[in-house]
Amino acid sequence: MPLPEIKRVLLKLSGEVLMGEQEYGIDPAYVARLAEEVKAAQETGLQVCLVIGGGNIFRGVAGAARGLDRTTGDYMGMLATVMNALAMQNALEQLGVQTRVQSAIPMSSVCEPYIRRRAERHLEKGRIVIFAAGTGNPFFTTDTGAALRAAEMNCDALLKGTSVDGVYDSDPKYNPDATRFETITYDQVLSANLKVMDATAVALCRENDIPIVVFSIRDKGNVATVLSGKGTQTIVQKEA
Numbered sequence: 001m002p003l004p005e006i007k008r009v010l011l012k013l014s015g016e017v018l019m020g021e022q023e024y025g026i027d028p029a030y031v032a033r034l035a036e037e038v039k040a041a042q043e044t045g046l047q048v049c050l051v052i053g054g055g056n057i058f059r060g061v062a063g064a065a066r067g068l069d070r071t072t073g074d075y076m077g078m079l080a081t082v083m084n085a086l087a088m089q090n091a092l093e094q095l096g097v098q099t100r101v102q103s104a105i106p107m108s109s110v111c112e113p114y115i116r117r118r119a120e121r122h123l124e125k126g127r128i129v130i131f132a133a134g135t136g137n138p139f140f141t142t143d144t145g146a147a148l149r150a151a152e153m154n155c156d157a158l159l160k161g162t163s164v165d166g167v168y169d170s171d172p173k174y175n176p177d178a179t180r181f182e183t184i185t186y187d188q189v190l191s192a193n194l195k196v197m198d199a200t201a202v203a204l205c206r207e208n209d210i211p212i213v214v215f216s217i218r219d220k221g222n223v224a225t226v227l228s229g230k231g232t233q234t235i236v237q238k239e240a
Helices: 015-019 028-040 060-065 070-094 116-126 142-152 186-191 199-207 222-227
Strands: 006-014 047-052 097-103 128-132 157-162 183-185 210-216 232-237
Touching: 006 015, 006 028, 006 142, 015 028, 015 070, 028 047, 028 070, 028 222, 047 070, 047 116, 047 142, 060 070, 070 097, 070 128, 097 116, 116 232, 128 142, 128 183, 142 157, 142 199, 157 222, 183 186, 186 199, 210 222
Parallel strands: 006 047, 006 157, 047 128, 097 128, 157 210, 183 232
Antiparallel strands: 210 232
16 A cells, blocks of 8 residues: 655664664664665655664663663663664765754753754754664654654655565564464554564654554665565555
């Protein structure tokens, strides 16, 4: 099912994809490749904003599981997303794309604070805006931060680029017979507890009628392919 006409989109990338083939951290060559895809999407006439997770550097939930205070761990994870945002900003600007990073945790020496009207103005001027530090609060994931920013910025769709090419009825990494959905409703995702995004993010998109498009970011050129309504993907929306 094709997407409705899209003028403004939020692209959510998991932090893990920035690792490339590494086991940890940031692979500059892979970030540069992702930046080329983001630039190609913008060149179609779209207004593009980004949210990048921090799992390639630090994940608050994992830290809490090892005895770290959950609130402290989540703040550390938010700082990791700022590092990823700066890496992506650098890669985009090396391609000649004007980019701004806005952080939900103020750190004026390295980026702008999140101000919705300023972010909208950047997009209108053809800049890419990268939203960092999630919602600025512990106990919320970057998925929820992405859904929140997509709603605030009146985005027409939220694209989630992951290592999997869509939403499955079970984990395809462990079940070779897992079935991929072409389309699925928000309610089906929530009732079946499918691991697309966390429940808060899915519910927020449902309340604001923002389609979620899940696709593999590891396939080169896939961002533009998905935006054109082609390629392998799953669309989460009100009616499947």
